[in-house]
Amino acid sequence: MTTKPAGRKGLTRSGRWARGVAGLAVLAAAGEILGRAGIVDRDYLPPASAVIVRAAGLLGDTAFLADLWSTIRAWAIGLAIAVGGGVPLGLLLGSVPVLGTAVRAIVEFLRPIPSVALIPLVSLILGTGARTEVTLIVYAAAWPVLFNTIYGLQDVDPVAKETVRAYGFSGLAVVRLVSLPSAAPFIATGVRLAAAIALILAVGTEILSGFGDGLGVFIAQAQQTVDGTTDVLAGTLWAGALGLVINLLLVRGERRLFRWHFARSEAS
Template sequence: MSPRRSLLGAVGVLGTVAVVEIVSRTGLVDATALPPASTILAEAGRLAADSEFLVDVVASLRTWAAGLLLAVAVAVPLGLLLGSVPVLDTAARALVELCRPIPSVALIPLATVLISSSTGATVAVVFYASLWPILINTLYALRDVDPVAKETLTSFGFGRLAVLWRVTLPSAAPFIATGVRISASVALLVTISTELLAGGFDGIGLFLTESQAGGGRPEIMLAVACWSGVLGLLINALLVGAERVAFRWNNAKVEGIA
């Protein structure tokens, strides 16, 4: 990220903090519903040293990672199969278009009934939510592969698997990685939402539930929301950095075109 974009982002964050502080301190918004930003940030700082909260954060990240990795393990091979075999792609298209608009949160009651473990139910819902961005990006990436490159390799006697390994996968990999990055954000949101609605023994969602039960202190809930946003920002930044390192050749090509 360029220094200018970083500066603008920092200005946006500081501006939001200032607006929340002003509207709460001046009484434009009830302070019991929206505490001052300074109070929220102080509570967020306290949570950073709260061992119970940190245990819940680790538990949520563990569930998030399990659901996301399972989605990658299923969506990428399935996308490669459907994208490489047109008959299968056509046969499965209606099912994909039918299933992917279903809100993952709507499946929480079903998951809790079918899976006795609360963690297992959360992983299942996260898997479902994360599956579709990766699968769709994989399918579109395969359709965007240069057909001339594939035909050239085929004309030199390379088989279908060799073409897939040498041309299709390298060309599609940046798009698949983008799908994984989108799914990572979706998975974190669904993890916390499922923990909040389905309950369990640990996790950020459970911490929020217990905070509400303990008197509904809004500064705690908003501080937890801030930390959830920070986690999402860090995950996205790590994945963007990994993409830049892994696909330097693609970045160079895009910059050359620009």
């Protein structure tokens, strides 16, 4: 009689949270030690406590809050457009192989072009401001949504599709009833990746422009001031916190909407 080896038990949710908090605490402690000990000049790396206090104090700065809201608004608009265009286009290219093959060369040509390299061109065409920022966000964020949608369609059970067709349903109905629900977890992963990319582009575009509104503008302007390193790091801390909150919300949403998918993945 053979016994089945016991697999390693995964971490609980509280255990994962504890590890994450511990990692942040170690990082903050390292920054505090380096700043206090003078190992790194405080003009370049202030103590972590000073950065955290400054970041908390920015909550009372109405100008900073307006910048933060401007970045969130541009991020949300750009991500919504990227998802609204990327999912239908991915469904179309993934469901019609002939069309997917026809545009593959164009897609593979455009995808490797860095979005930041397009800032001068887009600024020249659209001018500076929210339109340029949103356009660059859409360009960068659409790719993970598009390709995850296509990959999700490739993972659909062909037997389920043929069964639905056998009952006389049209191709569009097959996509709606079988392909889209099956590919939904892949699409959700693409949206989560796109959300992170959109935030990077939002802040990065604002930093490179250096004027207007936005969290990146706050960071860029802080670089030009005397002893502005603390403000730069405080703004960066807010950018990281914003990305962390967005990711946590999207992961929680995925787990609630697609419990069956995660249960199957953990079982296998």
